[in-house]
Amino acid sequence: MRIKSIRGVKDILPDEIAKWQWTEDWARKIFRRYGFKEIRIPIFEDSRLFARSLGETTDVVEKEMYTFADRSGDSLTLRPEGTASVVRSYVEHKMHHPPSVVKLYYMGPMFRYERPQAGRFRQFYQIGVEAMGSASPAVDAEVMCMLVELFKTLGLADVQLQINSLGDKESRPQYRQILQNAIQPHLTNLCANCNQRYEKNPLRVLDCKEPQCKEIARDLPKTVEHLNPESREHFEEVQTLLKAAGVDFTINPLMVRGLDYYSRTTFEIASSELGAQNALCGGGRYDYLVETFDGPPTPCFGFALGMERLVSVVQPGADLETLDRPDLYIVSLGEQALLASFKIAEELRSRGLRVERDYDGSSLKSQMRKANQKNCRFALIIGDNELESGKLVLKNMVESEQTEIALASFSDEILNVVAPLPDD
RNA sequence: GUGGGCGUAGCUCAGUUUGGUAGAGCUCUGGAUUGUGGCUCCAGUGGUCGCGGGUUCAAGUCCCGUCGCUCACCCCA
Numbered sequence: 001m002r003i004k005s006i007r008g009v010k011d012i013l014p015d016e017i018a019k020w021q022w023t024e025d026w027a028r029k030i031f032r033r034y035g036f037k038e039i040r041i042p043i044f045e046d047s048r049l050f051a052r053s054l055g056e057t058t059d060v061v062e063k064e065m066y067t068f069a070d071r072s073g074d075s076l077t078l079r080p081e082g083t084a085s086v087v088r089s090y091v092e093h094k095m096h097h098p099p100s101v102v103k104l105y106y107m108g109p110m111f112r113y114e115r116p117q118a119g120r121f122r123q124f125y126q127i128g129v130e131a132m133g134s135a136s137p138a139v140d141a142e143v144m145c146m147l148v149e150l151f152k153t154l155g156l157a158d159v160q161l162q163i164n165s166l167g168d169k170e171s172r173p174q175y176r177q178i179l180q181n182a183i184q185p186h187l188t189n190l191c192a193n194c195n196q197r198y199e200k201n202p203l204r205v206l207d208c209k210e211p212q213c214k215e216i217a218r219d220l221p222k223t224v225e226h227l228n229p230e231s232r233e234h235f236e237e238v239q240t241l242l243k244a245a246g247v248d249f250t251i252n253p254l255m256v257r258g259l260d261y262y263s264r265t266t267f268e269i270a271s272s273e274l275g276a277q278n279a280l281c282g283g284g285r286y287d288y289l290v291e292t293f294d295g296p297p298t299p300c301f302g303f304a305l306g307m308e309r310l311v312s313v314v315q316p317g318a319d320l321e322t323l324d325r326p327d328l329y330i331v332s333l334g335e336q337a338l339l340a341s342f343k344i345a346e347e348l349r350s351r352g353l354r355v356e357r358d359y360d361g362s363s364l365k366s367q368m369r370k371a372n373q374k375n376c377r378f379a380l381i382i383g384d385n386e387l388e389s390g391k392l393v394l395k396n397m398v399e400s401e402q403t404e405i406a407l408a409s410f411s412d413e414i415l416n417v418v419a420p421l422p423d424d
Numbered sequence: 425g426u427g428g429g430c431g432u433a434g435c436u437c438a439g440u441u442u443g444g445u446a447g448a449g450c451u452c453u454g455g456a457u458u459g460u461g462g463c464u465c466c467a468g469u470g471g472u473c474g475c476g477g478g479u480u481c482a483a484g485u486c487c488c489g490u491c492g493c494u495c496a497c498c499c500c501a
């Protein structure tokens with residue numbers, strides 16, 4: 001039996017990778033403009049890290065983690081998300097010294113044991129952003145603006161930003177009680193799942209998809225109606241700033257995030273171009289998470305965005321076409337030319353050109369065809385005729401014009417015509 | 425965990441109703457054009473029809489089983 005890749009994972013092949021790199025390049029550029037720096041966190045962690053941060057009763061922790069014992073018997077887990085690791089790292093490396101807002105981003109694979117479908121995989125890639133150390137609503141708004149800016153640059157057509165506020169440490173317990181009281185009379189009409197949620201996490205009743213639950217949820221008290229003055233002011237300021245930046249959004253009082261660490265602002269950006277899994281990214285404030293890992297009180301705001309989903313809707317510009325485009329294809333004919341062309345290729349590459357070539361002594365026709373297929377800007381023909389006359393033939397593949405290059409000074413002459421692209 | 429759809433050439437798919445020599449387009453290779461790509465035309469390469477069993481003179485096609493992919497529920501990025 002031939003070994004195949006396992007369920008829910010996939011190879012990202014060279015044809016597709018240009019789009020990924022293009023997307024990642026833009027994310028890096030734009031994050032840099034906002035002062036975010038990359039952090040690389042481990043792929044696996046102590047299992048307790050995720051249970052404690054995401055919440056013991058969340059679906060991710062209860063049934064979706066890849067957890068295993070290593071050879072010494074320690075329980076390890078392949079990371080199902082990135083925030084927990086960033087917070088652990090923040091505390092472990094005492095990044096709160098000296099006091100400042102620490103702005104980080106990461107990119108990489110996450111792992112969740114779920115049934116695969118469109119936009120959902122068992123190994124999937126996320127870009128995450130975390131702004132740590134300020135409770136200012138300006139942080140919330142700025143990070144969301146950064147995302148909108150990124151999406152605009154990536155050519156996304158139809159995205160919707162939804163925001164909500166879940167309240168803080170002080171208002172949340174009171175609201176929870178009010179909500180439970182309001183739910184209780186409806187318990188017999190709510191789905192089995194919501195009956196459990198009523199006990200464990202009543203907020204989740206609000207965003208249940210069951211029709212009868214939706215009906216009831218519509219009239220339940222909402223978090224935004226029960227914010228304390230501080231949280232209400234924070235939420236209003238976030239809205240004011242978003243409006244000032246010209247960012248469109250809607251308030252969705254039924255949006256409850258699936259991870260327990262969120263407080264105050266939460267948000268999601270969805271795309272109507274995606275299937276059932278239409279959330280491109282989601283996040284919000286987590287003002288108390290650092291403390292649960294024995295760090296100092298550190299209000300934070302962050303989000304994660306799904307790369308597979310994002311890449312499927314980006315509209316790359318002309319800059320994508322040059323990403324992998326070779327400058328020059330060396331066509332070589334005959335034994336003597338092989339040695340000469342080898343040296344010429346090495347010389348041109350060391351001067352910054354992207355040089356492709358033939359390895360198998362194919363016909364001229366076939367080598368020219370390859371040069372065309374690979375979208376090379378130029379072809380350099382080296383055969384016995386050229387070696388004898390000391391003149392190489394350089395062909396512009398776009399204009400279909402050719403010029404002669406003196407073998408004695410080929411390097412400078414070619415560089416003169418075929419300038420390397422700025423990125424190289 | 426529960427449903428629906430689909431597995432035939434490297435890719436996209438026809439052929440399955442009514443069993444009878446394995447097909448098309450794209451790609452690839454060669455030629456028309458002896459050392460010049462793209463366009464056109466001609467020719468060629470390429471398939472244990474997911475896998476296993478059964479019925480039959482005969483199975484891609486019918487029956488049973490099994491594996492995989494995919495979409496949706498759920499959940500989320």
